[in-house]
Amino acid sequence: MPSAVDPYPRVNPWIVATAVMFATFMEVLDTTVVNVSLPHIAGSLPPVSLLVPIFLQTLLGYPALDAGGAMAPRGLGSFLMMPVVSTVLGRFDPRKVLAVGLVAAAWTLYELSRLNLNAGYRDIFWPQFILGASLAMKFVPLTTATPTCSAASNCTLTCSPWTSTRTARRREPS
Numbered sequence: 001m002p003s004a005v006d007p008y009p010r011v012n013p014w015i016v017a018t019a020v021m022f023a024t025f026m027e028v029l030d031t032t033v034v035n036v037s038l039p040h041i042a043g044s045l046p047p048v049s050l051l052v053p054i055f056l057q058t059l060l061g062y063p064a065l066d067a068g069g070a071m072a073p074r075g076l077g078s079f080l081m082m083p084v085v086s087t088v089l090g091r092f093d094p095r096k097v098l099a100v101g102l103v104a105a106a107w108t109l110y111e112l113s114r115l116n117l118n119a120g121y122r123d124i125f126w127p128q129f130i131l132g133a134s135l136a137m138k139f140v141p142l143t144t145a146t147p148t149c150s151a152a153s154n155c156t157l158t159c160s161p162w163t164s165t166r167t168a169r170r171r172e173p174s
Contacts, residue, residue: 048112048131052124059117070124077132085140094141101137104130 049071056067088097108131115123 048109052112052128055115056124060119070121071128073125073129074132074135077129078135079132081133081136082140085136086144089141089144094144097137098141101134101141104134104137108134 053067053071056062056070057064062070085097108127111127112124112131
């Protein structure tokens with residue numbers, strides 16, 4: 001007579017996949033250059049994206065469209081610098097480009113912290129533009145250097161999060 005208790009209980013495959021991806025992601029963070037700049041990138045983007053438009057609208061009286069237009073130079077700087085940075089990476093070490101991006105971002109955050117009620121459009125335009133350019137100098141080296149800076153034995157661990165995120169983005173809603 002067979003036993004009513006299954007010796008191998010069924011496990012949700014999503015839980016297993018999540019656990020494997022989390023472990024893989026933590027391994028990548030410990031073995032790549034990402035652990036140097038990830039806290040800076042994660043810590044600097046949301047406050048600037050949130051607080052500058054609120055400052056422009058509530059304290060300087062900008063309408064929503066003008067506040068959005070004042071934030072547009074960041075996208076323009078990033079758009080213009082992405083191809084330049086990818087070209088420069090062929091000549092310079094990605095860590096040096098990343099360091100320049102971090103310094104540029106720190107400078108722009110310092111400049112944005114000095115805004116007051118007398119700020120004009122130029123006081124907002126140039127720091128936003130340079131912040132966008134620094135984003136290109138941070139993200140392009142990270143995506144380029146992360147899979148290559150790992151040892152061959154860790155190649156699967158290093159590349160799997162990038163592959164998974166690209167695959168997840170390509171899926172269309174059903």
